Amino acid sequence: SQTIHQWPATLVQPVGSPLxxxxxxxxxxxxxxxxxxxxxxxxLQLLFYSVGIGQISSEVPQNLSASRPQDRQxxxxxxxLLLSDSGFYLCAWKPGQGRDxxxxxPGTRLTVL
Amino acid sequence: xxSVSQHNHHVILSEAASLELGCNYSYxxxxxxFWYVQYPGQHLQLLLKYFSGDPLVxxxxxxxxxxxxxxxxxxxxKPSVQWSDTAEYFCAVNGADKIIFGKGTRLHxxx
Numbered sequence: 335s336q337t338i339h340q341w342p343a344t345l346v347q348p349v350g351s352p353l354x355x356x357x358x359x360x361x362x363x364x365x366x367x368x369x370x371x372x373x374x375x376x377x378l379q380l381l382f383y384s385v386g387i388g389q390i391s392s393e394v395p396q397n398l399s400a401s402r403p404q405d406r407q408x409x410x411x412x413x414x415l416l417l418s419d420s421g422f423y424l425c426a427w428k429p430g431q432g433r434d435x436x437x438x439x440p441g442t443r444l445t446v447l
Numbered sequence: 448x449x450s451v452s453q454h455n456h457h458v459i460l461s462e463a464a465s466l467e468l469g470c471n472y473s474y475x476x477x478x479x480x481f482w483y484v485q486y487p488g489q490h491l492q493l494l495l496k497y498f499s500g501d502p503l504v505x506x507x508x509x510x511x512x513x514x515x516x517x518x519x520x521x522x523x524x525k526p527s528v529q530w531s532d533t534a535e536y537f538c539a540v541n542g543a544d545k546i547i548f549g550k551g552t553r554l555h556x557x558x
Binding site: 383385393428 | 453548
């Protein structure tokens, strides 16, 4: 069966520090991968998605970037965190490129101080 | 452009009350529609989905949703809610490569 992992679960970082959040999927190949940010009252905001290694689509211009160095690995990064980057970050995957259900990871709670 | 609108941001009901959460979408092609639920402290998980066929879709825990194409709606219903239904509910529409979510509805059930 497929599983999705995210780490760390929680993170507290000072303003201006770098960020690296990792997401990996097991039990499938060539998944579509997604990064969302969840904020109270704003729902799930799609940040990035990837349909293959090295292919990244950015949905919202911001202080963050994403990379997909391996088929089942998706990384969310920042060179210098802002206070406004605080939030709950969710990684998700879905099979291939067809229309199908997305499956979500447990999320990372990021607090920028 | 794809979009999803959930009309109720916060709903409070007593146990045994009936529930209907509104969802309208905007999408120019063939749609797949979803309701996801996030219970307190848990992962976001699929409640039910519509891909094709019968527009009345039944999901887990007694939930159902009806796809009405003419109204661009996919409302979520449950005839009698329980305290354990307290959660946040998200409606979503699927395009070719990505799923777009609504802003969510926080449902609070009073015991």
